[in-house]
Amino acid sequence: MSYAIMRHLRRTVILKHQRRAESTMTNLTQEEYVFRPPIAQWNKVIKEAEKIVGYPTSFMNLRWLLSDEFANLAMHLRKIVGSNHPIMKTAKTVLYNEHNNLQPWGLIILLLSKAVASPAHTLQSSNVNEQQRLLAELTEMIRTGHYIHRGLLNIPPKDREWDKDSLFANKIAILIGDYLLVTANGMLARLRNQELSYLISTALRDLSEGEFFGPRDEQNMPLPSKPSKNLTDSYRISCDTMPLEVRDVLGSPMREWTLRALYNGGTLFGRGCQGAMFLANRTVEEEKKAFLFGCHLCLAWQATSDLQKFSESKNSFSLVSAPVLFGLAHSPHLYNKLNMIKNINDVDYLSLKKDILETDALERTKSLYVENAEKAHSYIDLFGDNESTRTIKRMINNT
Structure with missing residues (x-):
């Protein structure tokens, strides 16, 4: 599936949810939710890279974008459209995936994997390729789940009685972030590799410690x-x-x-x-x-x-x-x-x-x-x- 088709399908799903919640979108201007593609040169390089690995590799693929769990969360997210909660900016960044927002980590990991792959096509090499694909996707999922969790607002206790919208938005941010992180951890568990799990866990430690640094x-x-x-x-x-x-x-x-x-x-x-x-x-x-x-x-x-x-x-x-x-x-x-x-x-x-x-x-x-x-x-x-x-x-x- 080409990168352009993938973007079109993602856009179709997003618009589908937007139409269902049209009454809640009165505070959005047209240019705020129209997809703006990356610059032409970057787009060309991405297409060349995806030809090498064989398919689009962004974590935002149809397998989880079209899942019932995410569709349900997306509907709740529409309820806070127009608010000033950071989760809206985060969601826009994740969904539109502009050139300088989220770099294609998974694509780079798979290109690197391809660079050292055995030329012989065997059952063992196919299994390694599948494991590397899962690794690439779960790495991006972990990053994005953490990114969404960072969009939480610290609401003082005295404001929690009247600021219901922010409290609700916080809950949605936690749920979406948790969904991605749990899915990524499930993919990591399916690899059944203790040493690889240890490597990724050290990175999770660094992500967590970074939230308390400075x-x-x-x-x-x-x-x-x-x-x-x-x-x-x-x-x-x-x-x-x-x-x-x-x-x-x-x-x-x-x-x-x-x-x-x-x-x-x-x-x-x-x-x-x-x-x-x-x-x-x-x-x-x-x-x-x-x-x-x-x-x-x-x-x-x-x-x-x-x-x-x-x-x-x-x-x-x-x-x-x-x-x-x-x-x-x-x-x-x-x-x-x-x-x-x-x-x-x-x-x-x-x-x-x-x-x-x-x-x-x-x-x-x-x-x-x-x-x-x-x-x-x-x-x-x-x-x-x-x-x-x-x-x-x-x-x-x-x-």
């Missing part, structure tokens, strides 16, 4: 730490499965940004790539290279996303994105504008953006992308020169 506002949204010039500015990514190193990280822009990105899914993507090598019975060294490839590619994508959102956003951007952290390090007095804030919505983003643009923050963020993209290139080169690795390189270059 200063936070009253909605548990991350805040930057006070810049410090006495800290080293490099972070070594370890291949072992121990918890990530957190000493002397806060206050160093490079180290803090890298650790946050690894917590936010970098190690999950890395373990997905590593798991694909494990299922293919590759060496431990190749597993480590695949893990580092996944981490650095995720970091490159994060740097690109930070640049785009900082450049295009008129209202807000992440306060722990690379441009902000580099800007605060360049001009520490800017930290006074963010110190002791209780809610990130209270920040004067236009003023902060103007001040950061006067620093070298964007140039350093671009260098951050180049550095990690080059490292991802160097690791993927270790898996040979073939159609799959060449396609991965084109995906890196067209980020």
